[in-house]
């Protein structure tokens with residue numbers, strides 16, 4: 157199948173004059189209202205996708221929409237509408253000795269291609285952030301969410317039509333792998349690609365893309381409980397980071413504990429036990445837990461349990477002799493997404509926040525906060541695990557580049 161028509165139409169939509177900020181915000185508010193109004197339709201289509209998936213699959217929860225989730229999506233859309241647009245913002249201005257005025261101004265990236273997991277809220281989020289920043293979005297959603305995504309793009313297109321806006325500002329590609337291959341080769345049509353998904357997707361895109369890519373990779377997430385960690389805070393933070401939504405990339409995968417706090421492990425993990433989290437504990441942690449933790453949920457860890465993203469009610473426990481050993485362990489096993497320390501030692505906290513190489517580093521808080529809306533960005537287009545252009549939750553600013561504006565009155569360069 158040829159995808160040229162999709163790409164041509166998107167590029168043509170991108171050449172049209174920029175929309176007024178007030179109109180952009182009104183469209184976002186109208187899409188939010190339409191999403192709520194069409195809750196029953198969206199949920200019915202979502203159910204068709206759910207019917208094809210095993211409810212025990214961790215992806216099921218990611219795929220599932222509810223009325224409350226649609227309300228939360230609409231609320232995010234409303235907050236994106238309420239945020240200042242970065243477009244046209246002057247980043248710097250200089251008057252040169254020759255009289256030239258040179259300024260740096262934020263502009264859209266252009267056509268943004270997003271390949272993403274079977275999580276239907278992403279369709280709304282990507283549209284909202286791209287539309288607000290004057291970008292054209294080309295979406296390739298997970299095939300497991302195809303009914304949901306098609307219902308959502310219809311909601312968006314209905315509102316765009318109402319405002320006489322070219323619907324090609326947001327295009328949903330057929331949910332087939334060939335569409336991804338075509339996007340990767342769409343030089344001259346797509347300015348940047350943002351893949352959201354498994355290592356297999358990221359590797360495929362990294363190896364094959366001819367257009368620039370911003371990676372949003374897996375979250376192999378650790379929380380280190382330090383010698384001075386507060387037990388009460390620790391138990392709540394760890395349980396929240398692990399169980400708030402186990403299928404998402406910011407969920408906790410491995411608790412690292414200082415050896416001198418091992419005797420506190422039963423109390424530190426009691427909420428996990430109540431929530432039926434399966435633990436894969438190293439030798440010493442296992443010995444501490446075997447008297448108290450529910451037997452069926454406690455296992456001796458194997459090497460494959462470390463440096464692993466579970467995306468389910470499973471978690472590894474690693475014992476370390478020192479703070480330095482925890483830093484070393486994280487440096488080797490982290491995917492540089494989100495990392496946390498629980499400690500009352502100001503010096504260790506400062507060192508951790510400074511030295512740990514991850515997109516988001518936390519002290520005494522749950523890694524579940526790594527999320528665009530939670531960071532005040534309205535929503536997120538992905539959580540970048542690379543360092544160039546953008547890092548961590550990517551919102552409006554991260555969907556812009558800049559250009560230099562040079563104004564003169566007849567200057568020529570000599571020699």
Ligand SMILES: NC(=O)C1=CN([C@@H]2O[C@H](COP(=O)(O)OP(=O)(O)OC[C@H]3O[C@@H](n4cnc5c(N)ncnc54)[C@H](OP(=O)(O)O)[C@@H]3O)[C@@H](O)[C@H]2O)C=CC1
Nearest residue numbers: 272273297298299353354357360372373374375405538539
């Ligand atoms: N950092 C971040 O912002 C995010 C990270 N993630 C990470 O993603 C993972 C979960 O995603 P998961 O549900 O497994 O999604 P997948 O990686 O299975 O799917 C995501 C998208 O990529 C496509 N895809 C997957 N593999 C390939 C491939 N080899 N070649 C071409 N296309 C491919 C899928 O298409 P198809 O439907 O055809 O399979 C789908 O559109 C977790 O590791 C999570 O941490 C997820 C979202 C955001």
Ligand SMILES: N[C@@H](CCC(=O)OP(=O)(O)O)C(=O)O
Nearest residue numbers: 273275403404405406527528
């Ligand atoms: N935005 C997220 C985290 C990032 C995300 O979308 O990840 P995933 O669920 O793995 O597709 C959240 O906490 O809701």
